[in-house]
Amino acid sequence: MINPTLVLVQTLNGLQFGMMLFLFAAGLTLVLGIMNLVNLAHGSLYMLGAYFAATVEQWTGSFLLSLLIALPVTFVAGVVIELAVLRTLYIRDHLDQVLATFGVILFLNEAVRIVWGATPLYMSAPAFLSGNVALASGINYPLYRLSLILLGLVVAFLLYLLVAKTKLGMLIRAGAANREMVEVLGVDIRLLFTAVFGLGAVLAAVAGIMLGPILSVESGMGDGVLILALVVIVIGGIGSIRGSFVAAIVVGLVDTVGRAFLPGFLATIMPHTIASAVGPALASMLIYIVMAVVLFFRPQGLFPARGG
Amino acid sequence: MAESLLTIENLTKRFGALVATDGVSLAIEPGEVHAMIGPNGAGKTTLVRQISGELRPNGGRIFFEGREITPLPTHRRTHLGLVRSFQITSIFPDLSALDNVALAVQVHQGHSFHFWRDAREERCLRAPARAMLEQVGLIARAAVTAADMSHGEHRQLEIAMALASEPKMLLLDEPMAGMGPDESQRMVELLRGLKGKVTILLVEHDMDAVFVLADRITVLVYGRAIATGRPEEIRANKEVRRAYLGDGGGG
Amino acid sequence: MAPLDLLKTREGLVRTVFMAALALVPLVAYAASELFYVEFATRIMIFAIAAVGLNFILGFGGMVSFGHAAFIGLGAYVVGLAIYYGVYDGFVHLALVVVICGLAAFLIGAVCLRTSGLYFIMITLAFAQLLFFVGVGLRQYGGDDGFTFRGHSTFATWLDLRNSITFFYVVWGVLAATLFFAYRFVRSRFGMALSGIRSNEHRMRAIGLPTYRYKLVAFAISGVICGVAGALLANLTQFVSPEYMHWTRSGELLVMVIMGGISSVFGPVLGATLYLVLEELLSSATEHWQFLFGPILILVVLFAKKGLMSALKIAGLSIGGRAGHG
Numbered sequence: 058m059i060n061p062t063l064v065l066v067q068t069l070n071g072l073q074f075g076m077m078l079f080l081f082a083a084g085l086t087l088v089l090g091i092m093n094l095v096n097l098a099h100g101s102l103y104m105l106g107a108y109f110a111a112t113v114e115q116w117t118g119s120f121l122l123s124l125l126i127a128l129p130v131t132f133v134a135g136v137v138i139e140l141a142v143l144r145t146l147y148i149r150d151h152l153d154q155v156l157a158t159f160g161v162i163l164f165l166n167e168a169v170r171i172v173w174g175a176t177p178l179y180m181s182a183p184a185f186l187s188g189n190v191a192l193a194s195g196i197n198y199p200l201y202r203l204s205l206i207l208l209g210l211v212v213a214f215l216l217y218l219l220v221a222k223t224k225l226g227m228l229i230r231a232g233a234a235n236r237e238m239v240e241v242l243g244v245d246i247r248l249l250f251t252a253v254f255g256l257g258a259v260l261a262a263v264a265g266i267m268l269g270p271i272l273s274v275e276s277g278m279g280d281g282v283l284i285l286a287l288v289v290i291v292i293g294g295i296g297s298i299r300g301s302f303v304a305a306i307v308v309g310l311v312d313t314v315g316r317a318f319l320p321g322f323l324a325t326i327m328p329h330t331i332a333s334a335v336g337p338a339l340a341s342m343l344i345y346i347v348m349a350v351v352l353f354f355r356p357q358g359l360f361p362a363r364g365g
Numbered sequence: 366m367a368e369s370l371l372t373i374e375n376l377t378k379r380f381g382a383l384v385a386t387d388g389v390s391l392a393i394e395p396g397e398v399h400a401m402i403g404p405n406g407a408g409k410t411t412l413v414r415q416i417s418g419e420l421r422p423n424g425g426r427i428f429f430e431g432r433e434i435t436p437l438p439t440h441r442r443t444h445l446g447l448v449r450s451f452q453i454t455s456i457f458p459d460l461s462a463l464d465n466v467a468l469a470v471q472v473h474q475g476h477s478f479h480f481w482r483d484a485r486e487e488r489c490l491r492a493p494a495r496a497m498l499e500q501v502g503l504i505a506r507a508a509v510t511a512a513d514m515s516h517g518e519h520r521q522l523e524i525a526m527a528l529a530s531e532p533k534m535l536l537l538d539e540p541m542a543g544m545g546p547d548e549s550q551r552m553v554e555l556l557r558g559l560k561g562k563v564t565i566l567l568v569e570h571d572m573d574a575v576f577v578l579a580d581r582i583t584v585l586v587y588g589r590a591i592a593t594g595r596p597e598e599i600r601a602n603k604e605v606r607r608a609y610l611g612d613g614g615g616g
Numbered sequence: 617m618a619p620l621d622l623l624k625t626r627e628g629l630v631r632t633v634f635m636a637a638l639a640l641v642p643l644v645a646y647a648a649s650e651l652f653y654v655e656f657a658t659r660i661m662i663f664a665i666a667a668v669g670l671n672f673i674l675g676f677g678g679m680v681s682f683g684h685a686a687f688i689g690l691g692a693y694v695v696g697l698a699i700y701y702g703v704y705d706g707f708v709h710l711a712l713v714v715v716i717c718g719l720a721a722f723l724i725g726a727v728c729l730r731t732s733g734l735y736f737i738m739i740t741l742a743f744a745q746l747l748f749f750v751g752v753g754l755r756q757y758g759g760d761d762g763f764t765f766r767g768h769s770t771f772a773t774w775l776d777l778r779n780s781i782t783f784f785y786v787v788w789g790v791l792a793a794t795l796f797f798a799y800r801f802v803r804s805r806f807g808m809a810l811s812g813i814r815s816n817e818h819r820m821r822a823i824g825l826p827t828y829r830y831k832l833v834a835f836a837i838s839g840v841i842c843g844v845a846g847a848l849l850a851n852l853t854q855f856v857s858p859e860y861m862h863w864t865r866s867g868e869l870l871v872m873v874i875m876g877g878i879s880s881v882f883g884p885v886l887g888a889t890l891y892l893v894l895e896e897l898l899s900s901a902t903e904h905w906q907f908l909f910g911p912i913l914i915l916v917v918l919f920a921k922k923g924l925m926s927a928l929k930i931a932g933l934s935i936g937g938r939a940g941h942g
Contacts, residue, residue, distance in 0.1 A: 095734060145918055151734050152680045156874060157917040159867045164910025171904055284745050284863065287738045295734065338753020345746040349727050352739060356731045440824055455822070457815035468812045472825045477809040478833070484805045530823065 062196050067317040068310065073202045075309020076209020080264040082286040082293075082301045083216060084257020090296020090362050091232040092250050095151050097158035098138060099261055099286070100279025101165040106131040106262030107274045108169060111178040120183035120270075128262055135258030139251070147250070162280070169276045180269035205267055212260070213302055220298060225252060230362075285312075288344055292351045294358030303359060308344050315343040368431055370395040370534055370564050371416070371447070376425035378411055378588075385411040386422065387588035393534070398556070398565045400575045403585035404608060409568045412585065413538050416566070417449035418442045430533070446533030450523050450540065458512035462503055462522055465511055467494040469529035497525040501555050517548030521555060534564040541571045553577060576600075584608065627925070631795075631882045639788060642781045654780045655852065660892050661787045662848045665794050667872040667884030669841030674870070675878040676802055677834050678814030680737050682866050683724075683744030687717050687839040689751065689861030691846025696856035697757070699767040706769035706777075713843045720747075721839025725832045744866050751858030762857020769851055777851055787848055791885070794841060798881045801837075810834055875916055877923030886924045 085099045110127035114120055142161055146154045182201040189197035220226035228249055232239045240246050265279070272278065289308050293300025320336025327335075351359065369392035378386035385408045393399045401409050414420040416427060418439035427435045429447055439449075457465050467490045471477060474489070484490060498504045501521040506514065511522060520540055527535055540556070541549050553574050559565065560578070569575050575582065576596050583593045586608045592599060599605055638657065645653040666688050673679040691713045698709055724743045731739055752760040768777035777783045801807050812820045813827050820827050850856055859865070868891065876887020894912070898905035920927065 089734070095737070142914060151737060152870070152874075153917050153921065155680070155682065155737060156867070156871060157914050159864075159871075160910040160913030160917065162910070163906045163913065167904050167907040167910065171907060280864075284741065288742055291735060291738050291742070334754070334756060337755070338750050341749035341753055342746050345742050345749075348739070348742055352731060352735070353727060356735065358735075439822075443824060455816060455819045457812055457819065459815050460811065464808070468808055469823055471805055471808060472820070472823050477805040477825070477830070479805040480807075481800055481804055483800070483803045484808045485803060487805075526823070 063317070064314075065192070065196060066198060067314050069198055069202065069206065071310035071313035072306065073205045073209075073309070074313050075306040076206050076213075077264045077268050078282070078285060078289055078309055079209055079302050079305035080212055080260045080267075081282055082289040082305055083212075083298055084260040085286050086290045086293065086296060086298065086301045087229065087253050088257050089290065091229060091253050092147060094143065094147055095154045095158065096143065097155060097283060098142075098161040098165065099257065100283035101162055102131055102135050102138075102258045102279075103261040103265035103282060104165070104169065104274075104276070104279040105134050106265035107180070107269045107278065108173060108178065110266040110269055111180045111274045112173075114180055115178075120181070123180075124266055127266055128259060131262035131265075132255060132258055135254065135262075136251075139254055143254075166276045166280075173276075175276065177273035177275035180274060182270040201270065208263075208267065212263075216298055225249075229253065285344070288348050290358075292348055292358055294361040296362030297358070297360040300358055300360035300362075307347070311347055312344050316340040319343070369393055369428075370430060371566070372428040373416070374426045374428070376412070376415060376422050376427065378408075378415060378420065378422050385588050386415065386425075388425070389585070389588070389590045390425075391583060391590060391593065393564060393566055394581075395533075395564055396561050397580040398560055398567060398578050400567045400569060400579035400582045401585060402569065402572070402575055402582060406587075407585040408588040409585055410538060411588075413449065413536050413566070413568055417447070417536055419449075443530060446531070447536070448527050448530055448532035448534070449536040450527045450538065456511050456519055456522050456526065459510065461508050461510055462498060462514065462518075462525075463491070463494055463507040465522055466497050466525045466529055467491055469526040470494050470497075473530045493529070497528045500528065500558060501525045502551060515548070517544050517551065520544070520548075520552060524555065528559075528563070532563060534566065535559075537565060537567045537569075539568055539570065541569055541574055549574065627880065627882060630886075630925070634882075634885065635788075635792065639785075642784050646781070651780060654784050656892075656896065658780070658784045658787050658852055659849075660889050661784075661791045662845050662852060663869070663872060663892060664885040664888040665787075665791050665848070666842045666845035666869060667876065667888045668791075668794055668798055668881070669838050669845065670869050671873050671878065671881070671884045672798070672801070672838040672841065673831075673834050674873055675880070675883075676807060676814065677810045677831060678817075679729075679831060679835065680870075681728075681740040681835075681838075682737050682863065682870065683740035683742075684838070684842050684869055685863070685865035686724075686744040686747040686861045687721060687842035688846035688849065688865070688869075689747065689856075689858065690717050690720055691843030692850040692856045692860050693751065693757075693846075694843070695769060695847045695850040696763065696765055699765050699769075700757075700763070704767055704770045706771035709769045709847060710844075713847045714840055717843025717846075718836050718840045721836040721843075722832065725835035725839070729828060729831050729835065741863055741866070744861060744863050748858050748861045748863070751861060758857065760858055762855060762859065764855045766854060769847070783851065787852075790844065790848065794844075795881065795885070802881055806830070806833075871913060871916075874921065875923055877925030879922075880925045883923050883925040890924060 081099070081103060085096065088094050088096050088099070106127055109130050110123040113123035113126045117123065138161060142157060146157055186201045186204050188200050190200045190203055192198050220229055228239060228244060232249060239249070264282075285308060289301055289304045292307065293302070293304030316337070319340040320332060323332040323336045323339070371393040373389055373391040376386050376389045377384070389412060401412070403409055411420065415422045418434075418437060418441070422435070426433055429442070429445055432445075434442055434445065434447070457468065460468065467484070470490050470493050471484065495504065495507065498507055501524050503518060503521050503525060506518060511519070514522065524535075524537070524540070541552055544552060549571060556565065556567070556578055567575070567578065579596055581593065581595055582599045584591050584599060584602075584605050591604050591608065592602045594602070638661070641657045642654050645651055666684070670681065670684045673681060694712050694716055695709050698712060703709070724740075728736055728739045728743065757763050768783075770777070775782065775786070777786065809820070809825060809830055812825070813830060817827055846860065849860070872887040872891045873884045874887065875890050876885065877883025895905070895909070898908055902908070
């Protein structure tokens with residue numbers, strides 16, 4: 058009864074979603090692990106990246122140009138936010154950080170509405186990535202989405218190289234495991250923080266820009282992703298990029314495939330009326346159920362960076 | 366001979382190749398203040414942690430009031446009356462001194478699923494708490510928030526809270542650590558006041574305090590108990606002098 | 617008897633004056649023919665109840681829950697659905713709210729409390745989202761648009777909650793009762809144990825208290841109080857929607873508590889008042905009020921963390937017994 062084409066397509070969708078989630082979550086988990094900062098405004102950087110890119114694309118018609126310009130601009134915006142608000146939050150407790158960055162979200166969501174209006178913006182994918190790819194006989198899949206999966210893998214690989222093979226990466230790993238130690242070793246902690254924050258901001262912006270053509274660019278678009286990313290980090294383990302990667306893929310797949318097939322699956326084992334009532338709700342709950350189960354057995358997540 | 370309160374039989378603890386406790390046997394008599402001294406690294410804290418239940422020995426047995434407690438976890442030993450006071454002071458900083466001790470009394474008395482009566486009006490909590498603050502010399506500071514108290518006062522508060530669980534034996538791990546001369550003096554007075562009422566196993570570096578307080582002293586060197594006896598005996602013991610003063614200590 | 621020290625302490629004074637002033641609102645509004653203020657003040661009181669409820673675990677117990685709006689929403693749905701299906705009995709509503717919200721809080725707390733710190737914040741947030749999506753998924757009840765209904769909880773034939781002024785005083789009564797319970801709770805043995813857990817959980821466990829179950833019971837009580845607030849909210853608005861459970865609503869609830877003062881029992885009432893009044897003023901001034909509200913929130917968090925109660929220089933806290941109580 059289940060169409061194999063549909064399964065393949067949804068699996069790929071799930072992977073694509075997971076990859077972008079990983080890009081977004083990687084920055085969040087690093088900032089959390091190293092700087093012990095809960096930055097709810099991470100989603101706002103994602104949103105700003107998308108808005109800047111959409112605007113540039115409208116002016117120039119070029120996706121590539123929009124990427125090239127929006128990234129540094131978002132990076133600058135991130136630095137401004139860091140200097141204005143986040144700097145003072147490093148020493149505060151998590152509640153303060155949550156509430157203050159919540160204030161940043163409110164501010165930026167409204168700011169975006171003031172500047173760009175409430176109607177969503179649209180982005181189109183670059184011409185050279187449009188169209189479908191034939192995966193097998195009769196199965197077509199959008200090239201753009203495939204490229205996102207590829208992008209995710211490339212970024213994951215680059216991050217791996219960064220973390221495992223470079224000096225900065227070593228500091229990141231050390232910082233995630235034991236922040237005080239790194240300070241004692243004489244590392245300029247502020248520089249490390251800025252570097253980590255900047256990296257996270259760029260990754261979030263990339264995710265926002267790349268997803269722009271698929272999702273609509275609107276105020277508050279970062280909020281939903283933020284919640285999902287928090288689920289990813291909790292499952293994967295705070296401070297662990299590897300954990301974020303695995304968890305993001307799991308979340309992406311479970312959510313996408315779950316939403317696509319659970320209602321139908323339920324219809325085979327229970328009366329149709331109940332299945333159509335319960336199915337969609339249950340599908341939305343799936344990733345939270347997964348999170349609860351993971352936390353029940355491993356309260357620190359799958360790959361905790363901290364020693365314990 | 367009256368039965369010992371705490372008996373340790375041939376206790377051994379290894380950390381890899383390092384032997385931290387090397388076949389230690391010891392008997393602590395009820396009512397005595399028994400001090401444990403020794404050079405740094407002798408394994409005193411390791412031994413205390415095995416007695417309190419935080420560390421599992423590799424060999425040997427421990428008896429409390431005649432009952433073997435070697436496999437028991439810490440909270441069970443606390444219930445039996447064997448209480449350890451923390452080396453790192455751990456009190457409730459935002460509560461007053463009296464509330465700190467009253468809370469310890471409250472927990473000792475049983476469950477706390479009472480939602481109506483004002484706990485600060487309950488005599489059965491406040492009276493014992495005051496008595497304990499009195500005993501440790503902190504009664505004048507009863508209303509002071511713990512966070513505003515000095516390090517020495519924290520230590521006194523620690524002991525008051527330990528007393529709240531009506532212990533039969535107290536394990537005090539370096540109570541005088543980090544204290545100036547005045548505070549140390551107050552602590553010595555406090556402990557002197559407890560002599561006879563509670564059995565105490567005391568680990569300390571402060572030799573003046575040790576020789577004033579202790580009924581008996583055990584000397585630990587490299588994990589082995591090299592001597593046990595009354596203070597005068599220990600002071601005169603050649604092996605002890607050698608361990609502390611190096612070869613050829615006085616006549 | 618401390619809770620009735622209504623005029624003896626500075627805090628008692630603030631409390632008494634405020635509650636008395638509140639009680640006069642309907643009279644003033646009626647005289648001025650501005651019944652809107654009665655409903656607005658009722659709304660404030662409902663959120664004050666919820667904020668006090670949240671503070672049971674936040675201020676008293678040190679647990680930062682970013683998902684408590686879920687219980688408000690749950691309480692609202694219980695009443696909304698009951699009336700939808702023709703059940704108007706207020707006592708049945710109350711019983712259902714207590715049982716359902718209590719159970720939900722118990723189950724959610726049981727999982728969440730296995731974690732602590734940041735994980736706890738995030739997992740409470742996630743559970744609230746879960747309930748939000750359940751609401752959205754209930755398409756037959758309006759999905760994410762929610763549904764409106766006509767009807768109120770009926771407790772007695774002479775108590776007509778359709779009347780705004782009657783309803784106001786009922787809510788005032790519930791707020792007063794909640795505060796009374798909160799004051800007794802915080803000073804009880806359970807409250808003391810909870811403040812010990814907040815102050816030094818490791819030490820509490822070391823002296824023999826099984827902290828998990830105490831936190832869980834506090835979490836459940838807190839959830840029920842928020843549920844009751846939700847039930848009142850449904851009565852007020854005659855409308856129920858998953859929006860009530862959105863994570864930003866949980867954020868707002870946290871802000872209310874912080875603004876008022878996390879370490880006092882009455883603080884959250886002031887905080888809820890301040891928040892909703894500010895929201896009302898700003899949103900009538902401009903549609904882009906959140907542009908101003910965001911920075912205000914940031915400033916409050918950075919500089920006025922101790923909240924309004926502290927700003928009013930109330931000596932001493934009523935929780936955990938700082939200096940002043942023998």
